[in-house]
């Protein structure tokens with residue numbers, strides 16, 4: 001088969017690769033669409049240590065079942081499917097409690113790190129275990145289905161705030177693709193005023209179209225004051241932090257209402273320092289949100305019902321053979337890009 005292989009750091013080649021073997025509990029999928037994730041771009045130069053060459057990246061994918069293993073019962077050749085980006089074991093303590101995102105044996109598709117190498121979907125074929133498959137509704141396209149993985153991250157974060165009263169205020173701090181998907185998700189989840197906070201003023205129109213009532217720039221020095229005005233001096237009920245830097249985490253703490261909740265999704269900085277006394281005296285509830293755990297069917301349903309429009313976030317579609325060009329382009333200019341989807 002043909003595959004887009006990271007043969008060396010910052011070097012992608014469209015070359016022949018072995019068609020993957022598949023076990024009795026696995027299916028072989030003919031890949032139709034696969035999105036380029038920010039984590040692929042960050043791994044491309046070796047800085048994260050999670051894309052050690054040679055590896056086929058790609059974990060935001062969809063396709064058609066081509067072959068099924070001997071123990072596969074509920075899936076058939078020709079089924080249109082997407083799959084979880086994480087292969088969880090279904091046996092460890094976390095899995096048994098439903099926290100499959102926290103599986104102690106988890107392997108992320110398209111990742112090669114110190115512990116494992118799991119080839120991904122920038123290829124004509126990929127083999128995946130049947131327990132991570134999801135069937136596509138008829139009216140959901142393969143390209144839309146390639147957006148399910150990032151959307152599921154937004155849904156999981158919103159589920160962490162499932163205790164919100166209808167109409168509660170929310171702020172999304174950091175408006176990359178996850179932040180933008182979060183804005184649409186929070187609108188659907190019944191939040192009231194939604195404030196988007198972004199580093200630059202680009203994409204302001206799109207962000208408002210996605211459902212934000214207010215757009216603020218982190219570079220404006222009066223961000224806190226503007227949030228105070230919008231929220232009648234109270235601060236925001238729920239903050240979704242989707243950037244993961246010291247500045248944005250601290251801003252989130254400042255603009256959060258007393259007894260409010262901050263869901264941390266972004267984690268680009270491994271460590272940040274935070275104002276302990278503000279967290280304690282405002283009695284803030286701070287929680288991390290990792291990947292997703294069972295949100296795929298709800299995401300597929302929301303796209304099928306047109307409650308979430310992922311098409312607005314797809315910037316470019318290109319053949320997989322052009323993948324090297326798009327990796328280089330996203331790497332050299334990773335601000336304000338919409339999703340790039342590669343089609344084998």
Ligand SMILES: [Zn+2]
Nearest residue numbers: 037039060149
């Ligand atoms: Zn991703």
Ligand SMILES: [Zn+2]
Nearest residue numbers: 089092095103
């Ligand atoms: Zn597990």
